[in-house]
Structure formats: C-alpha cells, structure tokens
Amino acid sequence: MHRHLKIKFILFFVFILSIIGFALLFPRLTMPFGFSYIVFLMTRPLTILLTTGPAKQRVFYFSFLILGISFALFPLFAAFYNIDTDFGRLTSQLPELEKKLQDKFFIFKVYVFERFGYRLNIEPVSFFIKKIESSGIFLLGMIPNFLSSFFEWLLLVPMFLYFFFFQSQKFGATFLSAIPNSIFEKAYVLFSQFNTKFGEYIIAKFIEATILGTFVTIGLLFLDYPYPFVLGFIAGITNILPYIGPLIGLIPALGVGLMSNDPNISLLGMSMVFLIANLVDMVLVFPLLVSKVVNLNPMIVVMSVIVGGQLGGVVGMIFIIPFIAFFKLLFQEIYKDLSVQI
Amino acid sequence: MSYEKEIMNKVQNGESLPDKLDLPVLKYLWEASPLYFGKKENYHEFFKKISVLSSFSDNEIRIFTKFLHRREFIADEVIFNQGDSGYGFYFIFEGSVDIYANHLNSNIEEKGEFIIRLDRRQYFGEMGLLEDFNRRSATVVAHENTVLLGIFKPDLENMLEIYPVIGAKFLRETALIMANRMGQLTKEIMALKRKLKEVEQRI
Numbered sequence: 001m002h003r004h005l006k007i008k009f010i011l012f013f014v015f016i017l018s019i020i021g022f023a024l025l026f027p028r029l030t031m032p033f034g035f036s037y038i039v040f041l042m043t044r045p046l047t048i049l050l051t052t053g054p055a056k057q058r059v060f061y062f063s064f065l066i067l068g069i070s071f072a073l074f075p076l077f078a079a080f081y082n083i084d085t086d087f088g089r090l091t092s093q094l095p096e097l098e099k100k101l102q103d104k105f106f107i108f109k110v111y112v113f114e115r116f117g118y119r120l121n122i123e124p125v126s127f128f129i130k131k132i133e134s135s136g137i138f139l140l141g142m143i144p145n146f147l148s149s150f151f152e153w154l155l156l157v158p159m160f161l162y163f164f165f166f167q168s169q170k171f172g173a174t175f176l177s178a179i180p181n182s183i184f185e186k187a188y189v190l191f192s193q194f195n196t197k198f199g200e201y202i203i204a205k206f207i208e209a210t211i212l213g214t215f216v217t218i219g220l221l222f223l224d225y226p227y228p229f230v231l232g233f234i235a236g237i238t239n240i241l242p243y244i245g246p247l248i249g250l251i252p253a254l255g256v257g258l259m260s261n262d263p264n265i266s267l268l269g270m271s272m273v274f275l276i277a278n279l280v281d282m283v284l285v286f287p288l289l290v291s292k293v294v295n296l297n298p299m300i301v302v303m304s305v306i307v308g309g310q311l312g313g314v315v316g317m318i319f320i321i322p323f324i325a326f327f328k329l330l331f332q333e334i335y336k337d338l339s340v341q342i
Numbered sequence: 343m344s345y346e347k348e349i350m351n352k353v354q355n356g357e358s359l360p361d362k363l364d365l366p367v368l369k370y371l372w373e374a375s376p377l378y379f380g381k382k383e384n385y386h387e388f389f390k391k392i393s394v395l396s397s398f399s400d401n402e403i404r405i406f407t408k409f410l411h412r413r414e415f416i417a418d419e420v421i422f423n424q425g426d427s428g429y430g431f432y433f434i435f436e437g438s439v440d441i442y443a444n445h446l447n448s449n450i451e452e453k454g455e456f457i458i459r460l461d462r463r464q465y466f467g468e469m470g471l472l473e474d475f476n477r478r479s480a481t482v483v484a485h486e487n488t489v490l491l492g493i494f495k496p497d498l499e500n501m502l503e504i505y506p507v508i509g510a511k512f513l514r515e516t517a518l519i520m521a522n523r524m525g526q527l528t529k530e531i532m533a534l535k536r537k538l539k540e541v542e543q544r545i
Binding site for chain 1 (some may be wrong): 411413415416418419422426429475505
C-alpha cells in the first residue's frame with residue numbers, strides 16, 4: 001500500500017475513534033443527538049412523500065396528512081386526558097391501597113401462624129412503601145436536573161433536527177469522501193443497511209406498541225376494568241421491550257386488580273385481554289412488522305435483551321436488537337469474503 | 343436538438359446568431375472556454391456525452407448526479423480486486439484504468455493478465471449494481487491518477503424511492519449495457535467454437 005494511503009487509513013480511524021470518544025464523554029450532547037436521529041429516521045418516509053413527486057401528488061399527501069392529524073387529535077387528547085385522570089386517581093388512592101395491602105398481609109400472617117405455628121417477622125408492605133417514598137424523594141431531588149436537561153433538549157433537538165433534515169446530505173457526502181478507497185464500498189453499503197434497518201425497526205416497534213396499547217385499552221374498557229387508559233398505555237410502552245415487556249406490562253394491571261374491592265373485577269378477563277393482545281402481537285403484528293426487519297433467532301433476541309439491559313438499562317434493551325442485526329450483517333459479509341479467499 | 347447544438351450549427355453554417363445574448367448562451371460560452379476552471383467539476387457536460395445516459399434530459403442528469411460519489415485514486419492504486427464483493431458501478435471522469443483477470447484456478451493474490459485499458463467516459467462494474475451477491479470478475483487498477491464517479495446499491499434504492507422515473511430509466515440503461523455485453527460474449531463464444539472446430543478438423 002502507498003505511504004499516503006496508509007496515512008489516510010490511519011487518520012480516518014483516528015477520526016472515527018475520536019467521534020466515539022466524544023460521544024461517550026459528552027452524553028448530554030449525544031443523547032439529544034441520538035433522539036433527533038431517531039425522529040429523523042421515523043419521519044423520513046413521510047418527508048420523502050411530502051417533498052418529492054409531482055406538485056399535485058404532494059398537495060394531496062399534505063392535505064391527507066392535515067386531515068389525518070385533525071381526526072387523530074381529538075382521540076389523542078381524549079386518551080391523554082384519561083391517562084392523566086387515571087394517574088391522578090391512582091396516586092390519590094395510594095394510602096388506601098397501602099392500608100388494604102397491610103390488612104391482607106396481616107390476615108396472611110395470622111393464617112401462617114395458625115396453620116404452621118410460624119411467626120412471620122417481615123413487613124414487606126412497609127418496606128416497599130418506604131422504598132417508593134425514598135425513590136419519590138430521590139426523584140424530587142432530580143427535578144432541577146431534569147428541568148435543565150429538558151430545556152437543553154428543547155434547544156438542542158430542533159437544532160439537530162434542522163441539521164438532519166437540511167444539512168445531513170452535504171455533511172454525509174463530506175464524511176463519505178474521507179473513507180479510504182479500499183473499504184469504501186463495503187463501509188458505505190453496511191452503513192446504509194444499518195440506517196435502513198434501524199429506521200424500519202424503530203417505526204415497526206412504534207406501530208407495534210400503538211396497536212398493542214390500543215387493543216389492551218379497548219379490552220379493559222369492555223371489561224369495565226379500572227384505569228383502562230393508563231394500563232393500556234403502560235402495556236404499549238413496555239411492549240417495546242422484546243419478550244420481557246409484555247410480562248412487565250401485566251404487573252400493574254394485576255396489582256390494580258388484586259388491590260381493588262370491586263367484586264365485579266375479573267382478573268381472569270383482564271389476563272385474557274393481555275393474553276389475546278400478546279397473541280395477536282406474536283402471531284400477526286410481530287412477524288409482519290418487526291421480524292422481517294431484524295431477522296434474528298428468538299433465542300438470540302432474548303439473550304441480546306438481557307445483555308442490552310446489563311449494558312445500558314432500558315435504552316440498551318430497546319436498541320440492542322438493531323445493533324445485533326447489524327453485526328449479523330457485518331459477520332455475514334466478512335464470512336463471505338473469507339470463503340472466497342479460501 | 344439542444345440549444346447548444348442549435349447555436350453550434352448556426353455558427354458552423356455561418357448563420358446569424360440571436361440578437362441579444364441571453365443567460366443560457368452566456369453560460370454555454372463561459373463553460374465552453376478553455377480557460378473555464380469549473381469545467382473539471384462539470385458532471386453535467388460529462389454525462390451528456392456518455393451514450394448510456396443519452397435518453398436522460400438535462401434535469402434528469404442534474405438529479406442523477408446528486409446520487410454519485412466522487413472517488414479519487416492515485417496511479418497503481420487498486421480500485422477493486424477480482425473476487426471482492428461488488429456493490430457499485432463506476433464512470434471514469436478523469437484518467438484511465440487497467441483491467442486484469444486471473445484464470446479460475448490461479449492465485450487470487452496475483453493481479454492477473456492484462457485485459458484492457460478503459461479511458462475517460464467509459465464505465466465498469468455494472469454487474470455489482472444489479473446482482474444480489476456480486477463477486478468482481480476482474481481486478482481494476484488506476485493506470486494514472488484517476489477520478490471515478492460511482493453509484494452504489496443504496497444510492498440506486500434511494501433513487502428508485504425518491505425519483506422512481508429516473509431510477510427506472512437508469513436501470514433500463516444498465517440492463518441495456520448488460521445485454522450488449524452478453525451479445526458480445528455470445529459472438530466471441532461462437533467465434534471460439536468455430537475456431538475450435540477448425541483446429542479439431544485439422545488434427
């Protein structure tokens with residue numbers, strides 16, 4: 001290899017490592033940047049529809065979008081209003097729920113003592129309530145930080161979005177021109193595939209969560225189960241986590257059912273709603289939307305989610321999947337190249 | 343007939359030119375000047391003279407060039423090796439390239455036998471754009487300092503998504519190149535078969 005090609009190669013990798021180092025050192029910039037990138041990828045298909053094609057077609061799509069937003073706004077506001085009301089009711093009833101739980105646990109302690117002669121000396125309810133209170137105080141302490149981050153994001157996200165929508169093509173071309181010739185084709189194709197997969201995965205998960213959340217809310221409304229909107233919302237959000245999410249989403253619904261005095265509440269019915277919603281998701285929505293995008297073995301997905309959780313918490317659990325799909329592509333490419341050389 | 347051709351014909355035939363110089367004429371004269379430094383970067387003029395894109399209008403060429411990548415190679419630099427995964431189609435914008443090919447069983451590390459030299463406005467690698475798992479069938483090396491304009495699979499996909507008409511047109515032209523090459527290959531195989539028969543008859 002020529003000397004100046006070697007220098008170009010080394011400089012490029014130093015540049016890449018510096019970017020990674022910068023991203024890790026300044027998460028306050030990296031996080032809103034990443035968020036803006038996700039929003040950009042999610043809205044890209046819509047942007048293409050609205051900015052290309054004949055003028056008549058663009059006007060039609062734009063009118064259709066405005067009409068869709070107007071129709072969607074009312075139920076969205078209604079849903080958010082209901083979620084807010086549900087949350088308010090749930091928090092106001094917390095002391096009452098604590099007392100009920102204490103009573104139930106006391107009955108259980110008496111039963112254990114009478115049946116087995118063993119005195120239970122633990123107070124799990126008080127322990128959990130104290131935990132919740134202390135985390136509440138901790139969260140209160142975090143409010144100033146949260147507010148400053150919020151205002152930072154309010155400033156940075158629109159700026160980054162402007163960059164992605166209007167400047168990224170030019171910036172991307174400059175960045176691509178710096179890639180050494182010997183790896184350009186492969187690097188460019190892999191990077192494009194990762195971009196496509198990541199965007200498709202985010203859109204697919206968003207649609208999946210919306211379908212599941214709506215399904216659970218409607219099911220719980222039919223059963224006259226308490227807090228249907230907030231429980232549906234939680235089920236939708238937690239469903240973003242593959243495999244573990246549906247179970248986590250079920251816990252609040254189960255808790256509400258167990259603590260309620262209402263004799264008409266059907267835990268079985270609620271479980272059926274969650275089961276049917278998750279079956280529809282597993283049999284219909286997931287294979288049609290997500291599976292095609294990531295194309296990974298379920299076993300690898302579960303293991304990746306666990307590893308992602310350990311590495312980066314909830315965010316790691318969500319985003320590890322497209323990264324694994326990308327590494328699969330990368331290894332396939334390397335393997336193909338090696339097999340030709342052998 | 344394009345405006346430039348019309349003006350050229352008028353100049354050659356000694357006919358009178360339009361009375362007042364409008365902007366397109368001014369631009370054309372400016373770009374036609376040998377002292378025009380921007381000429382090197384004038385992709386539009388370059389593609390207008392490439393037969394593959396002859397059916398493209400000026401605006402279509404302008405859009406098409408947005409999807410291209412400019413890659414610069416120094417003399418003797420390998421552009422790609424025989425057996426590499428192929429994803430792109432290259433036009434020679436400046437300089438020239440040499441094409442080498444190995445026999446099937448020879449060492450892949452060797453450059454192989456010299457086949458042909460391609461010059462400015464010629465192109466190579468179109469199979470990489472169309473095939474799913476393409477392997478480069480020859481090694482391409484820059485003969486001198488060379489500038490290539492490449493279009494790759496993701497660009498073609500983007501073009502088909504954003505400008506489907508131009509994407510389809512370009513695909514048709516690429517398919518035509520392949521068809522022409524196939525035609526040439528068939529002719530060569532036929533000629534070889536004929537020669538083989540003659541040799542067999544002599545023996």
